[in-house]
Amino acid sequence: MRGEAAVLSIFHELRDVTLLSVALRMLLASLCGGVIGIEREYKRRPAGFRTHILICLGAAITTLTSQYLYMYMGYDTDISRLGAQVVAGIGFIGAGTIIVTRRQRVKGLTTAAGLWTTAIVGLAIGSGFYEGGLFATILVMIAELVFSKLEYRILNHAPEINLYMEYTDSQCLDQVLVLFRDLAVKVRNMEITRSTGSERHNACAIFTLALNKKHTVESVLNSVLMVEGVISVEEL
Structure with missing residues (x-):
């Protein structure tokens, strides 16, 4: 039964x-x-x-x-x-x-x-x-x-993220660090790979960032991308 x-x-x-x-x-x-x-x-x-x-x-x-x-x-x-x-x-x-x-x-x-x-x-x-x-x-x-949209919202408000950025020179990197300070975003860790001198190989950096409630992942990405000298940036 x-x-x-x-x-x-x-x-x-x-x-x-x-x-x-x-x-x-x-x-x-x-x-x-x-x-x-x-x-x-x-x-x-x-x-x-x-x-x-x-x-x-x-x-x-x-x-x-x-x-x-x-x-x-x-x-x-x-x-x-x-x-x-x-x-x-x-x-x-x-x-x-x-x-x-x-x-x-x-x-x-x-x-x-x-x-x-x-x-x-x-x-x-x-x-x-x-x-x-x-x-x-x-x-x-x-x-x-349905759950994929919920997952996106959760990730977009994640307290800590990893960013991969390609840039042209050290001056650009300094501007990005100033931007993080202005946004009250804490840099918990940073790994830098210098340029090899070839046009095909740009310098890159990987940041571990602690976000605050005022900023989402997307807003931080857009802000970094607006910095002069930044070639590309994405979340890892």
Whole structure:
């Protein structure tokens, strides 16, 4: 009775491995994977629309194959073994989306986590757990669309940030330090790399700054960028 209360009755007839249920599971896996992937595609991430569809569909057919081998072929095997390999193996694909820039900034973690979750959604739908797959897809979209805005607001009001700045000469660096003092921004740490003398290699500096409540990260970035001699500035 407890198990019956946890699932929707409209899916009862589709939990057996039939031609209709197989078609529905594969179609639903493609749809859920596409919904998650289209958001990544819109933000031009390494793994986008088609990648998420293929991963979710592949995970679904993996679970279906396990069920088929156990229920119809009579193989005395652990039907969860193939699914467990998907959970472990998807890490290799996810790792390929994570990059570390030359400024030691890590990108792609959200995409990698999304790929892993998409694989789990595929496993759930492939096993006939439609409710879990659909609810997980909805929650993933909420996390990527709604919570991302909340995360941006939190980061924009962070009490301490790291800035990477490229500049032309020492006079420019002195002006930036004066700017920080005028803004009441404390410089907790500073690393400087001098110019090599080549036009292709500008001097750079990395600041660890303690902000006050009057200034946001974006306002500090804009102020630094306005200083004469500053070539570029960004948050690490």
